[in-house]
Amino acid sequence: MMLALDLQLSSIPLAQATDKLDTLANAGLYVLITAVAVATVLSLVAIAGMWATFSKAGIAGWKSLIPIYNMVLWLQIANKPAWWLLPLLCPMVNVVFIILVSLEVAKRFGRGPGFGIGLAFLPFVFYPILAWGGSQFEDALMVASDDSEPSGADVEQLENTENLEGAEQQEEDGLEENGEEADLQRKFLVFQATPAWLVSTLVHVIILLILGLVTIADPTQIVNVLSASSSTDDGPEMEEFAIEQIDDSDLSEMEEESEPVDVSETMEITEPVEVEPMEVAAVELDVADLQSEMAPSAASLQTLASMTAQPMGSRSTDMKKKMLRDYGGTPSSEAAVTEALKWFSRHQMPNGGWTYQHDLVCKGRCKDGCDASYNKSYNAATAMALLPFLGAGQTQLSGEFRQNVKLGLFFLMKNGKQGKKNGLPVLDLRDGKGNMYSHGLAAIALCEAYAMTEDRALLPYAQASLNFIITAQCNDGGWRYSPNGSGGGDTSVVGWQLMALKSGYMGHLAVPPQTIQGSMLFLDKVQSNSGAVYGYTGPVPKFRPATSAVGLLCRMYTGWDKTHPGIVGGVEELSKHGVSKTDFYYNYYAAQVLRQYGGSEWDKFNVEMRDFLVASQAQEGGAKGSWYVKGGHTSNAGRLCITSFATMMLEVYYRHMPLYAEAAGEEDFPL
Ligand SMILES: [Zn+2]
Numbered sequence: 001m002m003l004a005l006d007l008q009l010s011s012i013p014l015a016q017a018t019d020k021l022d023t024l025a026n027a028g029l030y031v032l033i034t035a036v037a038v039a040t041v042l043s044l045v046a047i048a049g050m051w052a053t054f055s056k057a058g059i060a061g062w063k064s065l066i067p068i069y070n071m072v073l074w075l076q077i078a079n080k081p082a083w084w085l086l087p088l089l090c091p092m093v094n095v096v097f098i099i100l101v102s103l104e105v106a107k108r109f110g111r112g113p114g115f116g117i118g119l120a121f122l123p124f125v126f127y128p129i130l131a132w133g134g135s136q137f138e139d140a141l142m143v144a145s146d147d148s149e150p151s152g153a154d155v156e157q158l159e160n161t162e163n164l165e166g167a168e169q170q171e172e173d174g175l176e177e178n179g180e181e182a183d184l185q186r187k188f189l190v191f192q193a194t195p196a197w198l199v200s201t202l203v204h205v206i207i208l209l210i211l212g213l214v215t216i217a218d219p220t221q222i223v224n225v226l227s228a229s230s231s232t233d234d235g236p237e238m239e240e241f242a243i244e245q246i247d248d249s250d251l252s253e254m255e256e257e258s259e260p261v262d263v264s265e266t267m268e269i270t271e272p273v274e275v276e277p278m279e280v281a282a283v284e285l286d287v288a289d290l291q292s293e294m295a296p297s298a299a300s301l302q303t304l305a306s307m308t309a310q311p312m313g314s315r316s317t318d319m320k321k322k323m324l325r326d327y328g329g330t331p332s333s334e335a336a337v338t339e340a341l342k343w344f345s346r347h348q349m350p351n352g353g354w355t356y357q358h359d360l361v362c363k364g365r366c367k368d369g370c371d372a373s374y375n376k377s378y379n380a381a382t383a384m385a386l387l388p389f390l391g392a393g394q395t396q397l398s399g400e401f402r403q404n405v406k407l408g409l410f411f412l413m414k415n416g417k418q419g420k421k422n423g424l425p426v427l428d429l430r431d432g433k434g435n436m437y438s439h440g441l442a443a444i445a446l447c448e449a450y451a452m453t454e455d456r457a458l459l460p461y462a463q464a465s466l467n468f469i470i471t472a473q474c475n476d477g478g479w480r481y482s483p484n485g486s487g488g489g490d491t492s493v494v495g496w497q498l499m500a501l502k503s504g505y506m507g508h509l510a511v512p513p514q515t516i517q518g519s520m521l522f523l524d525k526v527q528s529n530s531g532a533v534y535g536y537t538g539p540v541p542k543f544r545p546a547t548s549a550v551g552l553l554c555r556m557y558t559g560w561d562k563t564h565p566g567i568v569g570g571v572e573e574l575s576k577h578g579v580s581k582t583d584f585y586y587n588y589y590a591a592q593v594l595r596q597y598g599g600s601e602w603d604k605f606n607v608e609m610r611d612f613l614v615a616s617q618a619q620e621g622g623a624k625g626s627w628y629v630k631g632g633h634t635s636n637a638g639r640l641c642i643t644s645f646a647t648m649m650l651e652v653y654y655r656h657m658p659l660y661a662e663a664a665g666e667e668d669f670p671l
Contacts, residue, residue: 042124049127053077055423056130057108057137077137078104109135320393323654327595328606332614333650337392339617339625340647344385345404346622347640352407353378353415354385358640365622370638379431381640382411383441388647390448391655397453409449412442413461421471427464435481436472440496443469444503451507459509466504469497470515476525477518489522490537495550495589502557520558523551531555531566532573543573545580546633549589556596567597575601579608583632584645591649592656613646 050070051061057077064070068085075084078101087097103116109130118126129135324334347358355361355378356370374381386408389401396406416427429442443465449455450462474480478489479497498519505511523531526547528539534551535544552570560567574590591609594602618626626643629635634642648655 045128046124049124049129049131052131053127058423060423074105075101077108078102079108080104106130109137111135317393320654327653328603328610329650329653330610330614333610333653336614336617336625337388337647337650340627340643340650341389341392341394341401341625343623343625343643344388344640344647345401348385348404348407352382352411354381354408354640356381356638356640358638362622366618366626366639367623368628368639370641371636374637377431377438377637379412379415379429379442380438380637382408382415383438383445384637384641384644386412386445387441387448388644388651390445390452391648391651393452393654395449395453397455405449409446409458412446413458416442416461416465418464421468424467424471425460425464426468426471427461428468429465436479436483436493437481437496439465439468439472440479440493440500443500444496447500447503447507447509450509451503454507462504462507463509466501466509466511469500470512472497473515473518474522476522477520478522478525488525488537491526491534491547491550491554492536494519494522495554498554498557516558519554523554523558527551527566529566529569531560531564532569543577545574545577546583546586546589549574549586549593552593553589553596556593562597571597571601575605579605579612580632581612582629583634584627584629584642584649585633588645588649591652595652609649613650617646 047065050064054064054070054073054077055061059073059077063073071085071088072082075082075088080101084097084101087093088101099117099120102120103113106112106116106119111130115126115130119130323329344354347361348354349361356374359365359367359369370377386405389399389405389408393399394401394405396402396409399405412429413427415431416429419426419428427446429439430436431438443462446458446462446465450458468483469479472479472483474485474487474489476488478491479485479493480487480489481493501511501515501519523534526535526538527533528535528541529543532548532552533540533543534548536547540547548570552567552574555564555566555570556562562568571594574593577590579590580586587609591605594605613627616627616629618624618628623639626639627646628639628642634645
């Protein structure tokens with residue numbers, strides 16, 4: 001103040017000059033602040049774009065923040081060998097390589113060379129476009145399988161420890177770790193071998209590069225490009241799976257006569273259902289590797305690879321007849337299956353789904369619907385109805401019930417909620433009270449249908465339904481009602497999820513070995529008596545039929561040999577317990593375990609089961625072809641649920657190839 005006053009007093013021109021200087025200084029400060037702000041914003045935009053691009057390529061976004069390591073991953077996305085890191089670290093030379101890698105990254109996301117140049121020079125513009133625009137990464141889970149194979153004993157050692165630690169790491173980090181874990185280990189070798197000066201050089205190069213780019217940026221341009229990029233790419237049309245118009249007369253009749261609320265609500269969804277194509281990259285996993293991971297100790301376990309050579313081949317007409325005969329089915333058991341399928345087809349809603357309130361669909365022509373808590377479990381009921389069709393070899397493409405199957409699958413595809421979890425596309429099929437039960441069942445239906453037909457329209461849905469299971473695993477390796485339940489898994493929910501993974505695996509869908517290994521840890525947790533007995537959420541002192549049957553089948557699917565003391569002991573218990581007249585859930589699992597095991601235990605159980613089912617099937621009126629008994633685990637879900645289990649039990653002869661091939665009978669299987 002004093003100074004200004006003095007200056008004013010001394011001479012007016014000087015004061016004017018000072019004013020001018022002040023203005024200039026203010027302007028300079030303003031420019032500086034603006035520049036810093038713009039630089040910060042652009043850096044943040046570039047970082048966010050990188051983060052999201054990494055996620056889109058199936059890599060955890062935060063990894064894009066780690067110096068050096070992010071360049072390694074960047075090279076992976078570009079599918080370039082790891083040694084490219086060296087030229088990337090050399091000043092001057094790196095410019096060329098940055099451009100080359102950027103071009104490749106663009107290509108992998110289906111973009112042209114111009115876009116690649118953009119990535120190299122305007123990362124804060126083009127990475128966001130890549131991340132949030134319509135482009136799709138060509139194979140999300142394949143990121144890890146690069147060409148460079150670091151050699152030497154170190155790698156082997158790391159891979160060994162990885163086997164031990166696999167389950168733990170998977171629990172902590174979720175799915176995105178699974179696919180790339182092996183390579184992560186290798187990349188850390190590179191990381192550790194990198195001298196400090198290299199790290200420092202790289203960091204500075206990156207900073208210089210970003211600063212250099214910042215100065216040529218025009219913020220308004222960025223905003224424009226970003227808003228322009230929000231167009232949605234329409235995926236491929238689903239021609240094969242186009243739904244047919246549903247007969248209107250059926251619909252109006254249905255709406256008039258069915259009063260209760262819930263079902264009529266869904267019944268109104270009868271316009272031609274449009275199922276949006278899902279964005280899922282086709283994923284191929286090395287089946288041979290997975291097999292060794294899944295079945296480490298099963299000497300007599302029939303090779304899964306040979307089973308997958310003809311997925312669900314056992315359900316083809318000729319094979320089915322042969323297996324029906326060889327494994328204990330009869331013409332009357334097969335006739336019972338046919339009647340059951342007719343019952344299901346009579347109870348399909350016009351929108352393609354099924355409901356446990358089947359009595360609303362048939363207008364009370366048969367009774368014994370579900371408890372109110374199951375009213376809204378449409379996905380579960382639909383899956384329970386679809387599985388007997390699929391088990392009998394009926395698909396959306398062939399068989400006299402193909403229209404029923406097609407509409408049912410469509411219902412599931414439409415009803416599932418699409419989303420992303422851990423960077424993976426997921427299809428969430430939980431509903432009603434069922435939650436993860438519903439999801440597991442519906443996933444089995446989608447995966448079985450895909451495995452049987454390899455219908456490309458189903459592929460993304462089937463894989464995404466598995467992805468949901470993979471990302472929903474609890475810390476103890478199990479599954480519970482809700483995803484990632486903090487209390488750990490329960491045997492019953494685990495059973496359905498593992499069956500889904502198994503069906504998907506047979507159809508060459510991607511199932512990370514760590515997920516299977518995790519489920520084995522869960523089984524360890526709930527087992528007793530050397531693995532012959534399984535509890536619900538922990539071990540039980542005495543044989544518990546239903547959970548033990550589930551646990552034993554899971555053990556068979558995850559690789560226990562039929563000579564394993566747990567299998568031998570468990571089979572003995574099941575055999576002693578025999579067929580339940582009320583608990584069809586137990587029967588369903590026990591039948592599969594014993595059928596896989598074979599021998600006199602199976603013969604005895606099968607005769608009792610088959611004759612009981614054939615004799616107890618309803619023969620008259622609207623209920624003809626169905627089953628119902630009170631009690632057990634299943635009567636709450638009503639006649640539809642019990643009929644589903646009973647039908648699948650009578651399909652047990654051909655529904656799955658035997659896991660354990662008899663040495664003498666090996667030629668019986670299509671190898
Ligand atoms: Zn009915």
